[in-house]
Amino acid sequence: QVQLVESGGGLVQPGGSLRLSCVASGFSSDNYAIGWFRQVPGKEREGVACISGISENTFYVDSVKGRFAISRANTGNTVYLQMNNLKPEDTAVYYCAAAETPLPLEPSQYYYWGQGTQVTVSS
Numbered sequence: 435q436v437q438l439v440e441s442g443g444g445l446v447q448p449g450g451s452l453r454l455s456c457v458a459s460g461f462s463s464d465n466y467a468i469g470w471f472r473q474v475p476g477k478e479r480e481g482v483a484c485i486s487g488i489s490e491n492t493f494y495v496d497s498v499k500g501r502f503a504i505s506r507a508n509t510g511n512t513v514y515l516q517m518n519n520l521k522p523e524d525t526a527v528y529y530c531a532a533a534e535t536p537l538p539l540e541p542s543q544y545y546y547w548g549q550g551t552q553v554t555v556s557s
Contacts, residue, residue: 435459441454446520446553454551461546466532472526525555531548
């Protein structure tokens with residue numbers, strides 16, 4: 435059974451940091467691209483970061499470049515999103531998703547999804 439499980443969300447003050455984790459099971463996730471997406475009510479889901487399969491190339495939306503970093507654990511089945519210098523506009527539900535060869539930050543290209551974890555940036 436394919437499963438993606440996110441964790442690590444929470445409430446943090448502006449300027450703070452969080453690390454999200456995405457644990458994949460039920461498929462060979464190290465051969466898949468893993469993306470992080472976020473969504474706020476009333477808005478479309480937005481691609482935040484992606485790490486490709488074997489080559490592990492990384493991609494970021496402009497608004498998080500220099501603040502967020504995506505990485506894959508040596509075991510291959512866990513992908514992290516390190517989020518630094520968080521801003522109130524980063525508040526959203528964050529999802530991880532997997533696909534074999536997607537356009538990196540395009541949600542419609544991903545077919546395995548987790549349930550999401552809430553990130554709230556507020557003082």
